[in-house]
Amino acid sequence: MSGHSKFSNIRAKKEKNDAAKGKIFTIIGHELALAVKQGGSDPNSNSKLRDVIAKAKANNMPNDTINNGIKKAAGALDAVNFEEMQYEGYGVSGVAIIVKVLTDNKNRSAADVRSAFTKGHGALGTQGSVSFMFDEKGQIILDKEAMEDMDKDFDALMELAIEAGAEDIRDDGDCYEILTAPADFSEVRENLEKQGIPMLEADLAMIPQNYVSVTEEEAVKNLRKTLELLDASDDVQSVYTNWEEENDD
Structure with a gap:
């Protein structure tokens, strides 16, 4: 996620x-x-x-x-009895992790999340223990290749995004990231949609204020284990970390 x-x-x-x-x-x-x-x-x-x-x-x-x-x-x-919940904690090497859950069984979800942290040698924290290191933003991800096919370069996209009400747009390798205030997300997304802009992802997200680099092999292994176990849970909706994970490609 x-x-x-x-x-x-x-x-x-x-x-x-x-x-x-x-x-x-x-x-x-x-x-x-x-x-x-x-x-x-x-x-x-x-x-x-x-x-x-x-x-x-x-x-x-x-x-x-x-x-x-x-x-x-x-x-x-x-x-329909689903509830939205949030868990916070630390993986190894002090990596902050936020887990968003959508569930009809709070006990099952809590057990899944706790198990993922424990098996990856991390620790669950209390509400607010790591979320202060993140900013909630509307986040829209665009595929750079798709934009090039539409003859939209970064400057053209920046103009569109700002006119649509976005706060910022960033070039990040294969993708462009458009950020909005949470309250403006729907309007910005819809404005871009009307312009025919295809989106890889569009959702509210927790954006780290700073990223943490982890290079020690065992720590990386444990972090990946935690994230994989969280992704395996049917109740886990989204996972956010401040780990700047290296691309394996």
Whole structure:
């Protein structure tokens, strides 16, 4: 999920195996259900639902699957009992980790998260123990190659992004990162969508204020173990760290 490194793994994430893609679709299905329960099934009057639909499309979820998920949620509001939760802690070498969970079983989720930290020789902390090292932002990731195909260079994208209401745009290797204030995220995403800008990812995210480099082999192994175990949990929605993970490619 989001945030393991900066963006070196974006392309790999878009080419996940079927099992991993299935998990992403399951999570998005739960997000659709929660958005419908909170704001209704009409995307025109539910900005949160519009955001989740955009996220679903960025992850290549078929339109029929999206529409069926919305209809199912609208017809079974009493059955939607998902809760959003956040866990915070440290991996080895002092790497800060934030885990976002969407679950219908808090005990199961807590056990999964605790186990991941323990097996990777990290430690869970209290609420606020590491989140002060992150800023919540709207984050939109664009594939640089796709932008080049549209004849959009960095300067052109910067102009579009600022006009759309974004705070900043960054060039990070294969990707461009557009950042917004959380309250402006939906409007900026929709403005860019109207311009025909294809998005690899679009979501609220926890952005580290600073990144930590870890080079010791055993520490890297334990950090990866923690992140892999968190990703394996069906309840874990997103994981954010301040670890500047080296790209294996």
